[in-house]
Amino acid sequence: MTASTTASPTRPPGAAPGPDGAEARRRARRGRLYRLDVKGSPYLFILPFFLLFAAFGIFPLLYTGWMSLHSVSTLTPDQSTWTGLGNYTMLGHDPVFWKSLRNTVTIGLLSSVPQLAIALGLAHLLNYRLRGRLFFRVALLAPYATSVAAAALIFQFIFQQNNAGFANWVLHLVGVHPVGWEAGTWSSQLAVATIVMWRWTGYNTLIYLAAMQAVPGELYEAAALDGTNRWQQFRYVTVPALRPTIVFTVVVSAIGSLQLFGEPYLFGGSGQGINGGPDNQYSTLALYVYRLAFNSEHLGRAAAVAWVIFLIAVVVGAVNAVVVRRLRKSA
Template identity: 40%
Template sequence: MTTATVTAAEPAALRAGRHGRRGLNGMKAAPYLWVLPALVLFAIFKLYPIAWSFWLSLFRTDGALQTFTGTANYRRLLTDPLFWKALGNTAIILVVQVPVMLALAIGLAVALNSAVLRFKGLIRLGFFLPMITGLVAYGMLFAVLLNPQSGLVNWFLGLLGADPVPWLTDTLWARIAIGLALTWHYTGYNAVIYLSRLQALPQDHYDAAAVDGAGAWNRFRHVTIPGLRPVILLTLVMSTIGTLQLFDEPFVMTNGGPDNSTVTVGLYLYNNGFKFFDFGYASAIAYALAVIIGILGVVQFRFLREKA
């Protein structure tokens, strides 16, 4: 009787175990089903274009004719003087404008964090508002303001008795004009990031430094800057990536001139792809730019993280 009961019960127990395992497997697979639409969209609109761009970089485009050339486009980059000119222009903006902008952002964040400052919310909003302005819109705004003949800036300088400045027609001043536009647009954004970090720093550190006799400058150098180091790294990497991809401002304000002094890698890529329709070479430029961004990002992370 007992043996028969056990024998009869075994199939049911086995079936229950199988159903339990299936249910458990279904529960494990459920999260992947939820993210599957996002993964499909990412593959269609991100991975596929990236892969197709690399494949396209192996071809030379002559109108509607595409000829497979292997690595010829990448070898062409090494001997293309205009590409190196564009890379040099971009490097100048990166080396000069980005440190100035971040230094101004740190100073602005410290000022906005002051306990004696009134109407903080309104002032912070005022400094952040340039960030929400469209890239093309503010590029056109600066092009009008800095117009050498009829711009408001030169008109104001004339009232002060100064000579007009060839903002957009001189190689040096055109670079300065783009730097001014970038600084106006992004300084407040970075200042808000620094400000959020400053408000999270313990006040005890400042009190201890004050008790030890540290003045305002020493408290800034030994407390504020070390506390800001993680976000300085973040903003430096973000600014580096953004500068290396710079396109809108030189395209709208100077169109790369004068004498190619403001041609950036992003603008040179655009010209090859959509002005000369050499999509193969433009794709090679894009991949070269991606490699440069990756290398600089790794170097910045390793250097500043070791200093932390």
């Protein structure tokens, strides 16, 4: 079966010749239409997406790739000089690039892993019969809807380095010395990861919740009849049923980490945002793209970093595909 999984093999329309000629022709026409529908409609379904995507998604990608092979200023993109892989080799001995790459990975891990675990748990709780369900959901969406500038301001207060900052005040209560949050490497990354978690946990919760709604209730009923408790139901019914969505959030979080930009940029404020800290201690790859393209005007090198991000994403996607396949085989 090559055409469509929806085609039922038991029903080849228009296959049997009818007694009546007109009826046979009608059936034959329906059969042709049917085959046309089965073969053609998948392409029609993806066509609107790909048409728009080609113009506004793929073209910029290719343009960026082309620019990455040139020495070119953001201010004069028409005056470019071919450098081949020069921009990429230059990244090899660019300390900010390597710091940004390392930070992207560590901030990504610091934020994604707890974020997704918490989101899954919260979605499970929200799926109970609750009073004020609507309130909780709108509240969970609030961090995503709140302007990043407002969020950045409050987190700048929370992570002030003096005693007045909220985080240091809490540390003080447990007898720990105040931390210079923005100045330190780990402390600043932890702070940025906290902002990321705050902003995106509710977002992932809502995604999980939507997927949980689609799990048939009878699975739970059956599980309940088997005498399982809530935790076991969560573990053995909910999580397996959510696997595609979990894969989705893991992939999207990994890719989202690669694109992390707004949080470190605003955490640094108007002075240090563009650098990701004086020692680039919380600079990320996407932030470095921004700095190269819009501050030091090196469009070619910025494009090279952007393509490095893209290629990493391809690798992440491929590794993920292999892992999922292995898991399935071993299961």
